[in-house]
Amino acid sequence: SQELEQSPQSLIVQEGKNLTINCTSSKTLYGLYWYKQKYGEGLIFLMMLQKGGEEKSHEKITAKLDEKKQQSSLHITASQPSHAGIYLCGADSPGNTPLVFGKGTRLSVIA
Amino acid sequence: DAGVTQSPTHLIKTRGQQVTLRCSPKSGHDTVSWYQQALGQGPQFIFQYYEEEERQRGNFPDRFSGHQFPNYSSELNVNALLLGDSALYLCASSRSGANVLTFGAGSRLTVL
Numbered sequence: 001s002q003e004l005e006q007s008p009q010s011l012i013v014q015e016g017k018n019l020t021i022n023c024t025s026s027k028t029l030y031g032l033y034w035y036k037q038k039y040g041e042g043l044i045f046l047m048m049l050q051k052g053g054e055e056k057s058h059e060k061i062t063a064k065l066d067e068k069k070q071q072s073s074l075h076i077t078a079s080q081p082s083h084a085g086i087y088l089c090g091a092d093s094p095g096n097t098p099l100v101f102g103k104g105t106r107l108s109v110i111a
Numbered sequence: 112d113a114g115v116t117q118s119p120t121h122l123i124k125t126r127g128q129q130v131t132l133r134c135s136p137k138s139g140h141d142t143v144s145w146y147q148q149a150l151g152q153g154p155q156f157i158f159q160y161y162e163e164e165e166r167q168r169g170n171f172p173d174r175f176s177g178h179q180f181p182n183y184s185s186e187l188n189v190n191a192l193l194l195g196d197s198a199l200y201l202c203a204s205s206r207s208g209a210n211v212l213t214f215g216a217g218s219r220l221t222v223l
Contacts, residue, residue, distance in 0.1 A: 004153075031210060042115070042201060042214035043154070088153055092210045098144060098167055099210060101153035 002027045004089055004102035012108045013079050021074040021105045023089035029069045033090040033099060043088060046074075076107075084109045113138065115215035117202050123221045124192050132187040132218045136204030142166075143185040144212060145177060146201040154201055160185050161207055189220075197222045 003026040013019050023032070031050050035043040047056045049065040049072060056063050060077045076083055086106050090099040116135045124130050136143050142161045146154035156169035160179035179185045183204075189196055199219050203212035 033210070033212075035214075040199060040217070040219065042216040043203075043212075045211055045213070048211060096208060096210065098156040098159055098169070099212060100156070101146075103151070103153045 002091055002093065002100050004091055004100060006087075006089060006102040006105050008105060009103070010106040010108075012110060015080060015109055015111050016078055019076050019079055019107070021087050021107070023072045023074070023102055025070050025091055027070075027093075029065065029072070029091050030094055031092045032063075032065055032069075032072045033092075034063050034072070034074055035088045035090060035101075037086040037088060037104070039086065079107075079109045081109050081111070083107060115202055115204050115213050117200075117215035117218050119218055120216065121219045121221075123223060125223050126192055126194060128192050128222075129188065129190045130192060130220060132189075132200050132202075132220075134185045134187070134202030134204075134215060136183050136185070136202075137213045140204035140206055140213065141183050142205045142207050143179060143183065144203045144205070145185070145187050146203065147171075148199040148201055148217070150198075157187070192222045194222050196220065 005024045034046040037043045047063045052067040052069045054065045062075045086104040088104045090101045144159040145157040148154045158168040163179045174190045176188045199217040201217045202215045
C-alpha cells in the first residue's frame, strides 16, 4: 500500500518568512492533493497535482510535483498568521482509489 | 450553498456502547467517504458509499458499518466501542469519479 511521509512534522516560523513542507511517497504518485486543516476541524482543499514537473499557485502558496512523481513540496511565501494550521498531503492511485494521507505538518506562525 | 454538514459535533460514550454519526454531502455530490483521524495522525480511510452501496473499505473491523440514503446522506455506525475508537470522524463528499474531496468539520468522539 502507498505510504506518504511528510517533513518536517512541525514548524514554527516568524511572520513574513518563507517555508517549505515536503511530502514523499513510497510509490510513484498518480494524483497528489494538498489540504489544510485547522486544529480539530475539517480539511480544506488547496491544490491537486498530477503531472511530473507540475507547479500550481494560489495566493502565496505554491505546490510542486517532481519529475519522477515521488515527491511534492508546498512553499509558502511571506507567511502570515492565517497560514497556521496542519498541512496534509494525500494521494490516490489509478482506478479511483480512496485518498491516503500523510500524518501532516503542523505550522505555527509567530509575530 | 451548504458544504458538508456533520452531526453531532461532539459526543462522549462509554466502552461497549454504540454510536451513530451523520453526514449530509455537498449539493451535487453523490459519493460519501468516511475517515477516522486520531490525535496527531492523518485521516485513515474507513469506507466509501456510492449509490447506497459500500464501494470501497479500508482496514477497519466489522464493528464499523455505514449506510447511504437515497438523498446521498450517510451514517457511520460503530458498535462495541473501544477506548481506541476515540477520534475525529470526518465525512467527505465528492462527485463520482473525482477525488477532490470536500470535508465536513467532523464529529469528535470520546470513549471513556
